Amino acid sequence: xxxxxxxxxxxxxxxxxxxxxxxxxxxxxxxxxxxxxxxxxxxxxxxxxxxxxxxxxxxxxxxxxxxxxxxxxxxxxxxxxxxxxxxxxxxxxxxxxxxxxxxxxxxxxxxxxxxxxxxxxxxxxxxxxxxxxxxxxxxxxxxxxxxxxxxxxxxxxxxxxxxxxxxxxxxxxxxxxxxxxxxxxxxxxxxxxxxxxxxxxxxxxxxxxxxxxxxxxxxxxxxxxxxxxxxxxxxxxxxxxxxxxxxxxxxxxxxxxxxxxxxxxxxxxxxxxxxxxxxxxxxxxxxxxxxxxxxxxxxxxxxxxxxxxxxxxxxxxxxxxxxxxxxxxxxxxxxxxxxxxxxxxxxxxxxxxxxxxxxxxxxxxxxxxxxxxxxxxxxxxxxxxxxxxxxxxxxxxxxxxxxxxxxxxxxxxxxxxxxxxxxxxx
Amino acid sequence: xxxxxxxxxxxxxxxxxxxxxxxxxxxxxxxxxxxxxxxxxxxxxxxxxxxxxxxxxxxxxxxxxxxxxxxxxxxxxxxxxxxxxxxxxxxxxxxxxxxxxxxxxxxxxxxxxxxxxxxxxxxxxxxxxxxxxxxxxxxxxxxxxxxxxxxxxxxxxxxxxxxxxxxxxxxxxxxxxxxxxxxxxxxxxxxxxxxxxxxxxxxxxxxxxxxxxxxxxxxxxxxxxxxxxxxxxxxxxxxxxxxxxxxxxxxxxxxxxxxxxxxxxxxxxxxxxxxxxxxxxxxxxxxxxxxxxxxxxxxxxxxxxxxxxxxxxxxxxxxxxxxxxxxxxxxxxxxxxxxxxxxxxxxxx
Numbered sequence: 001x002x003x004x005x006x007x008x009x010x011x012x013x014x015x016x017x018x019x020x021x022x023x024x025x026x027x028x029x030x031x032x033x034x035x036x037x038x039x040x041x042x043x044x045x046x047x048x049x050x051x052x053x054x055x056x057x058x059x060x061x062x063x064x065x066x067x068x069x070x071x072x073x074x075x076x077x078x079x080x081x082x083x084x085x086x087x088x089x090x091x092x093x094x095x096x097x098x099x100x101x102x103x104x105x106x107x108x109x110x111x112x113x114x115x116x117x118x119x120x121x122x123x124x125x126x127x128x129x130x131x132x133x134x135x136x137x138x139x140x141x142x143x144x145x146x147x148x149x150x151x152x153x154x155x156x157x158x159x160x161x162x163x164x165x166x167x168x169x170x171x172x173x174x175x176x177x178x179x180x181x182x183x184x185x186x187x188x189x190x191x192x193x194x195x196x197x198x199x200x201x202x203x204x205x206x207x208x209x210x211x212x213x214x215x216x217x218x219x220x221x222x223x224x225x226x227x228x229x230x231x232x233x234x235x236x237x238x239x240x241x242x243x244x245x246x247x248x249x250x251x252x253x254x255x256x257x258x259x260x261x262x263x264x265x266x267x268x269x270x271x272x273x274x275x276x277x278x279x280x281x282x283x284x285x286x287x288x289x290x291x292x293x294x295x296x297x298x299x300x301x302x303x304x305x306x307x308x309x310x311x312x313x314x315x316x317x318x319x320x321x322x323x324x325x326x327x328x329x330x331x332x333x334x335x336x337x338x339x340x341x342x343x344x345x346x347x348x349x350x351x352x353x354x355x356x357x358x359x360x361x362x363x364x365x366x367x368x369x370x371x372x373x374x375x376x377x378x379x380x381x382x383x384x385x386x387x388x389x390x391x392x393x394x395x396x397x398x399x400x401x402x403x404x405x406x407x408x409x410x411x412x413x414x415x416x417x418x419x420x421x422x423x424x425x426x
Numbered sequence: 427x428x429x430x431x432x433x434x435x436x437x438x439x440x441x442x443x444x445x446x447x448x449x450x451x452x453x454x455x456x457x458x459x460x461x462x463x464x465x466x467x468x469x470x471x472x473x474x475x476x477x478x479x480x481x482x483x484x485x486x487x488x489x490x491x492x493x494x495x496x497x498x499x500x501x502x503x504x505x506x507x508x509x510x511x512x513x514x515x516x517x518x519x520x521x522x523x524x525x526x527x528x529x530x531x532x533x534x535x536x537x538x539x540x541x542x543x544x545x546x547x548x549x550x551x552x553x554x555x556x557x558x559x560x561x562x563x564x565x566x567x568x569x570x571x572x573x574x575x576x577x578x579x580x581x582x583x584x585x586x587x588x589x590x591x592x593x594x595x596x597x598x599x600x601x602x603x604x605x606x607x608x609x610x611x612x613x614x615x616x617x618x619x620x621x622x623x624x625x626x627x628x629x630x631x632x633x634x635x636x637x638x639x640x641x642x643x644x645x646x647x648x649x650x651x652x653x654x655x656x657x658x659x660x661x662x663x664x665x666x667x668x669x670x671x672x673x674x675x676x677x678x679x680x681x682x683x684x685x686x687x688x689x690x691x692x693x694x695x696x697x698x699x700x701x702x703x704x705x706x707x708x709x710x711x712x713x714x715x716x717x718x719x720x721x722x723x724x725x726x727x728x729x730x731x732x733x734x735x736x737x738x739x740x741x742x743x744x745x746x747x748x749x750x751x752x753x754x755x756x757x758x759x760x761x762x763x764x765x766x767x768x769x770x771x772x773x774x775x
Contacts, residue, residue, distance in 0.1 A: 195625045258614035270622050306625045308617045336621040338613055341634065347604035355636045361624050362634040363617045366606045408606075419613025424633060425604045426592035 002180040003230035004093040006072065006173025010100040013050055013132035021167050026100055028134060033163060037136065042144050042152035047137040049381045051103070051118050053130050056378040058122075061113030062412045063104040063150075064239050065128050065252040066157045068097040070165035071234065079235040081216020082155070083162045089234035093176075095168040101131040101252055102164065104157040105382035106138040107149075114245020114412035115374075115404075122374040125414040127421065128252070135381050136160060150209050154240050157251070179230050179264055181275065184302070191272040195305040198274050199229070199259050200295055200324055204241055204248065204312040205280040211240040212249075212312075214278065220287075224279040224294035226302075229260040232276065241312075246368045246414040247340050249312050253413065258420050259308050259338070274302055279324065281317040288320055296327035306334035311417045314342055314368070318353040329358040340365040340415035341425055345407070365415040366423040368408050376402030430474035430585050433507040434463045435498070435528050437521045441481040449520075451483030453494055455501040462570060466511065469578035474585075478505045480528075484520040487527070494524075495531050503536055509585035514543030514573040515550060517565040522550025530557040539584045543577045544599070551599055559584065559598040600635075654768040657735035659758060661743030661751075662709065662716035662775045663701030664692070673742055675702025681741035681754040683761070686734075690723045701742045701775060709775075716773055735767050743774060 009024050016027030030048050037046040051057045069078050074092015077084030103116065116128045123129035138156050140149045182190055203212040205220035212219045214227070214237050227236065237254040263273040279295045282288055299307055307328060311321045318339070325335050341351035341364055351367070384398060397406050408414045415423060438444055438451040440461040459467050459476040467476055480501050487494045502510060510532045512525035522544045529540035534557075543561035544551050551560055561580055563573035576597050584590065592607055593600040609616065616633075623630040648654050665673060671682045689696075692713035699709040699716065714720040717738060725731045739758045743751070762770060 195622075197621065197625075258612060259617065262612075262614045262618045266618055266622065271625075306621050308614075308621055334621065334624045336617045336624065338617050339634070341604055343604040348602060350637060351604060351634060357636055359636055360632055361620050361630060362632045362636075363613045363620065364633045365613050367604045370606050416613075419615070419617050422608045422610070422612050423606060424609045424613065424616075425606045426594040426600065426633065 001091050001228045001230050002178065003074070003090055003233060005177045005179065005233060006093055006095045007098040007175040007177075008095050008168045008171050008173055009175070010097050010132055013052065013100060013134060015048075015050070019163070019167055021097075021171065026097065026132065026164065026167070028164070033160065036163065037138070037156050037160065040152055040156065042141055042148050043138050043156065044141045045139045046156065049135040049137060051116070051133040051135055051381060053118060053132070055118040056120070057118045057381060058115060058377040058379070058384075059103055059105055059118075059133070059135055059381045060115035060384065061105060061108045061382060062116050062245065063106075063113060063153050063242065064157045065250040065412065066102045066161040067252045067255045068100055068102065068161045068164035068168070069235060069255065070095050070162075070169045072169060076234065078162055078165060079158050079238055082213060082235075082238050083158045086215055088231070089236055090228050090231035094234055095165070095171060095173055097164060097168055099132055100164065101128060101133050102157050102160045103128065103133045103135045104138060104153050105135060106153065107140060107383065113242060114410050116412050117374055117377065119377070120375045121372060122411055125372070125408060125411045125421075125423065127413055134160065134164070137382060146209065150240060150242060154238070158238060179233070181228055181230065181273065187272050187274060191268060194268070194270070194272040196274050196303055197263060197271040198299055198302060198304040198307045199263060199276045200299070200307050200309040200328070201257070201259075201276050201278050202281055202309065202311050202317065202320060202324070203237065203278055204243055204317065206283050206316065209240070209242040210313070213238050213240055219278070219280045220282055222280065224277060224291050224298060226298060227276050227278050229257070229264070229273070229276050232257055232260065237278070243313050244368070244409050245412040246409045247313060247365070247417050249416070249418060250413065253416060253418055253420060258418055259310055263308070271306075274304060277307075281312065281320045283316065288323055292320065292323035292327050295324050296331055296333075299328055299333050300331045304333055308336050308338065310338045310419065314340065315353050322354040322356050322359060325359045326356050334361075335359070336361040336363060338363045338365065338417050338419045340417055341367045342369055343367045343425070345369050345371055347425070363419060364425050365417055365419065365421060366408065366425045368415045370408050372406060372408055372411070374404040374406065429472065430509055430582060431477045431507045432466070432470070432474050432509045432511055432581070433502050433505050434459065434466065434476050434479045435510065435512040435525060436461055436463070436479060436481055437524065438481060438483040441479070443481065449483040449485035451481065452486055453480060453482040453497045453501065455480055455505070462514070462574060465570065465574040466578050469575055470582070473582055474509070477507060482524065484518070484524060487524040488520045491527065495527060498528055499531055499535060502532055502538070507538060509581055510538055510540040511577060511581050512540065512542040514561070514563045514570070514577060515548060516563055516567055516569065516573075517545040517548055519549045522548035523553065526550040526554030526558060526560070530554055533558065541577060541581050541584055543573050546599055555599050555601045559590070559601070561597055562599050648769045651731050652729055653732045655733050655735055655766060656722060656731050657762055657767040657770045658717055658719065658722070658738040658773070659770050660717050660738070660740050660773045662740070662773055663699040663742040664697055664709065664713045664717040664740050665700050667696055667698050669698070669700045673700045673740070675700055675742060678742040678750070681739055681758060683737055683739055685737055686719055687736040689719060691720045692717060716775065718771070718773070732768070735762070735765060737765075
């Protein structure tokens with residue numbers, strides 16, 4: 001499978017009379033987009049705001065971040081099963097509004113939402129402070145339940161990203177990257193001397209709003225399966241997660257999965273990147289056993305020599321992580337796992353809820369319990385009071401002057417377990 | 427700028443007093459640098475000076491620990507340094523323990539910054555790595571030059587109160603405290619590089635070493651309980667009322683062995699728990715809940731079990747280091763074997 005990603009750089013974002021891209025500026029017709037989103041009866045109101053790098057702006061509580069993309073050539077459309085019809089994606093060409101993102105906020109859905117600071121100390125910890133963000137402040141209609149609320153927010157973000165992506169459909173990108181994978185036999189013939197490598201992508205799917213969707217399927221309903229990495233670049237996986245902000249994979253993270261990008265960099269040089277195995281993170285032991293059995297079995301059937309395993313979330317999913325690792329190593333497949341740590345505010349506690357000597361190659365994205373003082377911002381998009389209730393916050397997190405004392409946990413993407421950031425710990 | 431004042435602690439060997447035959451040497455304070463102290467002076471340049479050296483024989487220190495510590499602390503206090511450097515001790519066990527002991531006491535009791543240096547397998551490392559920065563050194567004094575260089579510059583940074591980074595950045599032995607920092611490459615890129623090395627069989631360093639697991643396979647089931655001699659062992663802290671051996675409520679330094687000959691029931695008046703890690707109300711009201719003597723006595727009378735061994739062993743698991751627990755288990759096991767006990771019921775909390 002071969003996908004070309006055409007970058008369309010966006011260096012500024014403004015409201016204008018017409019939605020369009022001129023040079024590297026993205027203009028948005030505020031009213032047109034607002035009206036489109038307000039059509040969803042689950043939402044009482046939708047307001048649009050801009051947050052740019054360096055702005056003294058705080059966005060909270062953040063539900064999801066999405067990158068606008070559009071299919072230029074090839075089968076299907078972005079976010080299949082969510083926005084576009086269900087149809088296989090991952091081939092042809094896709095344009096990307098590089099440097100822009102859609103951020104959803106509004107009344108908090110669950111307790112576990114995060115924040116993005118566009119300036120100051122907190123901005124260092126979230127990749128989204130470097131983007132030109134269109135922020136959707138969505139307030140739910142009276143009487144809808146939290147599941148309807150979550151879905152409404154999820155769809156508003158995806159629809160907006162699709163709307164913005166469409167603006168780049170006719171643009172001929174000057175910066176095109178090509179990603180190609182090969183069938184079993186083809187790959188072995190092409191790279192006879194290279195180790196066969198896979199990527200085990202664990203998707204948060206514990207239910208009760210800890211959900212991830214693949215082509216519209218709730219991942220907890222699925223057996224472990226394989227997917228082509230280029231499908232993920234077209235939005236085959238979307239986040240429906242209300243889970244601790246620091247290590248939840250937003251839709252943006254899935255679209256820009258760094259493990260996939262870095263495995264492609266070594267493709268044909270130091271390894272043969274075969275495919276991605278997606279598996280769920282469930283709550284019942286039988287489901288954990290089955291899913292990890294299938295992870296190891298598929299990797300073995302694919303004759304993989306090594307895999308990288310990435311986790312989403314912490315605590316309970318640590319058991320899924322270690323089961324996957326142990327069973328893969330049991331087949332003689334080398335593993336490297338990516339996780340983050342909950343070592344307490346003083347860094348002295350045991351970092352993971354589960355462990356095994358077989359997990360001898362670990363990449364850590366840092367201690368999520370470490371405290372950080374966030375200075376007051378000039379503008380808060382969303383609801384400042386959420387500071388006291390989000391994970392990583394506590395009663396009294398929000399100070400009178402608008403500064404916030406929180407654990408890194410509260411910052412969207414801070415300890416991402418796809419290895420998106422440079423933060424680590426020893 | 428004024429020079430940082432350093433007191434250096436070394437043993438009789440490095441002070442050129444003698445080897446094992448002089449290991450009983452009592453603590454002595456000498457002004458200025460002695461032995462490896464001269465190498466430190468060279469590395470300090472104009473930034474620091476060694477105002478004095480404390481010398482003590484390894485055997486003397488380890489056999490008279492409290493007395494030695496007291497004397498040495500007094501010597502250090504009188505000298506009034508800004509920093510105390512102990513060793514390096516390399517792989518010398520008793521020297522390592524002395525260095526760790528002196529440095530941690532100086533830190534804790536005199537509130538003066540103190541560091542030491544050792545080889546990673548020195549027994550002093552496990553004992554003191556949580557209390558101290560221990561710079562990792564080679565096993566032998568052949569690594570003196572590198573050890574002094576690392577300890578000198580690191581020691582001065584500690585003395586100045588500078589922000590200390592992670593063990594990987596600074597070269598001290600990981601102390602179990604996790605510290606965040608920004609790597610040069612993102613996590614995914616490090617993961618790919620690590621996997622390539624692992625698959626090629628090359629050396630790599632994990633960023634999070636799994637805790638050491640000491641998993642013990644259970645023995646096969648006892649074939650005939652009606653002939654077996656059973657014993658009770660607990661980490662739930664059940665002790666005779668009044669806790670006669672003063673087992674600590676946390677981080678226990680000992681275990682207790684108590685006679686239950688003729689005891690058929692543990693009552694509120696006779697037993698209690700010493701454990702500080704759980705709500706003691708229910709254990710104090712009826713200690714059989716943690717140490718089931720009553721039920722086992724019934725089983726004994728009904729001949730469901732052969733007999734209940736007339737002593738039980740107890741300690742407090744709360745905050746007690748694994749190394750200590752292993753030490754107690756080995757000794758308890760030895761005593762149970764000597765008493766021909768067939769099986770043990772281990773209870774926690």
